[in-house]
Each structure stands twice: as structure tokens, then as C-alpha cells.
Amino acid sequence: MSWPNTIVDVLKKYQVRHINFLPDAMGEKLLTLMRDDKDFDLLPLAREEEGVGVTCGQALGGKRGALLCPTSGIGNSLNALASLPIPYRIPVPMIIGFRGDLGEFNSTQVMMGQSLPEIFRSMRIPYFELKREDEVAVLTEGFLRLCYSTESPAALLISTQLAGWKE
């Protein structure tokens, strides 16, 4: 099974219904599977920072959501992450297309992409990088389990090694 199907299956298993997103080429591979699936409710946003608040609101209402966006969008979301789900202890799973990494064609993506792992480390946000098909299921499931057990944000990075780079 290809990685987008694997991720979608794990999201279903964990009843992550609300997908709050800004599109990118990697995310679209998931969105295209979820668009006509009644197990998902897609919420398009105009700025990724909205997705932090929206996912928190869904959690407060007893429902599971996730933020889906590329690395640049996490840059737009940092104070919201630092001052809402982290101190209030609210689970926010983030599924992130890794722009600015291996094979990146656009140099202006690189600073945010290369800085993000270090930013996550400094904020104590656990992150896991999907690089190989045979690791997708365990990393996706494990990142969700950790996110819910810690009631805090956690991140899953979809690498170009797995998903291919943008031409």
C-alpha cells in the first residue's frame, strides 16, 4: 500500500475526522483520498495559524482533528503553538509536507524547512520524519499515540525522499 493510503487508514483507526488544512503538493496526495470519504471532514483555512486554534477547539469539543500544511505554514503558527496547545495541554497532531529539504528547487523555502526540526526541539514538540514506505504505519500510529497521551502537539514530517520533490 502506498504511503498516502497508509496515513489515511491510521487516521481513520484513531478517529481523526477533522482535517484542517492549507494545501501543498504532498498534502494533496492525502486530501485527494479524503475528499469523498465520509469519515473525514475537511476544513480549508487561509492561514496555517488558524489550524492550531481550530484543532484546539475541536479537541475541546471532544473531537479529533489534525493540521495538514507544509513547513512554511508551521512558521506562521509558532506563537499560537507556544501559547495555546502547549500550556493548555491540548493535543494538536500536525502532518507536514517537508519543503526546503532534499531536492528543493526553491531556495526561499530552505531556511524555514531546515530550521523547523531545531525549532521543534527547542519547543519540546516531538517530530518524526517519514522516509521509507515500510515505516509509515508505525510512525503515523506512534505519533498520534504520543500526541494523545501527552495532550500536546506532535508532528509528522513527510519527506521528499518518500513523497518525491516538486519539479
Next chain:
Amino acid sequence: MMNMLEATQAVCRRLSDDVPVVASLGNPGLNLFNAQPGRQRNFYFRNAMGSASSLALGLATAAPEQRVVLLDGDGSLLMNLSSLASEGWRGPRNLVHICWDNRMYEMTGQQATATSGPADLAAIAEGAGFPKVERAETLAAFEAALERALAGDGPWFILAVVAGERAKRNPANPKSATGIRHRFMGELGA
């Protein structure tokens, strides 16, 4: 001009105890607590400026049968204007977005916001696709708008023009972020 505390008291009088209220940081939350200190279903922001409107959208999405009331401020909403577009697009019928507009960043020294100039948040909400937009400059007009919003489908946007006054800080104002979250979720049974 309308006083934010009196208008918040009007909100608390009209809402049943089971309606969740989300309050943005600073004066909206301080006044919400002062208006009815015993009210339990309140979520208070202490930072994350701008995110209250997004959190309310998420809550309204997750609990479509539950009316959700948001007490926002002009400074907060200006920081997250894109949330209006997302609210308007999604169009949750159960959402009542109230924005106190005092035309200033009151808490930081009363510096002017763009609504002291030409910016008009009610017009922006209309442009973002809110089907129900109200503008209130007096307490009576605000209470009438609120009455309509609590009776009919939204999403509603109520711009309430209020005086630039500092809310009283009460030693009992909720301060613990986890405490606020636990109480709110416990109340909602989530």
C-alpha cells in the same frame, strides 16, 4: 457609548449555563469573569492573540448542535482577519461571533487600532460571507441583536462599539491554563 462590562453582563443574562463561551485575551476575558464569576462554561485565552476566533470555529465545527458564543476584540480579530474568511466559508450556523470594538489596544496603553481609522470589521465580515451581520452602538441595540442571534441560524457577526475602558482585574480571575482547559472540557463532557 456602550460599556463592555455591562454588555458582557447582558450576554451572561441571556445565555443559558450550558452555552460555551470563548473569550479572547485581555478585557473580553476579564469582563466575562467579572460579569458572572460563577459561570463555568467559559474558555479564557491568556495569550495566542487572534486565535480565539479560530478556536471558536473549531468548537462550532466539532459540536454542530451546540451554540457557541465568542467574545473577541478588535485588536485580536485584526491579527487573524483570515479567520473571518474561514468562518464565512464554512458557515457554521451555531456560531455567534461577538467583537467588542474599542478601537484601541487598550491593555498595552490605548494605542489606536485600524478600526479607529477606516477599517470596518462588520463590513469585512459581510465581505467574508457571514449571512448575519449586526452593528450595535448602544446597549439596547446590542441586546436586540443578541436576541436575534440566539434565536436564529448564523453564523452571526455582531460588532459592538464599546468605550475604551480597562476591565477590573480580580484576584480570582482564572490563571492556570490547564485549569481553564480541564474545567471547560469537564463542563462540556468532552
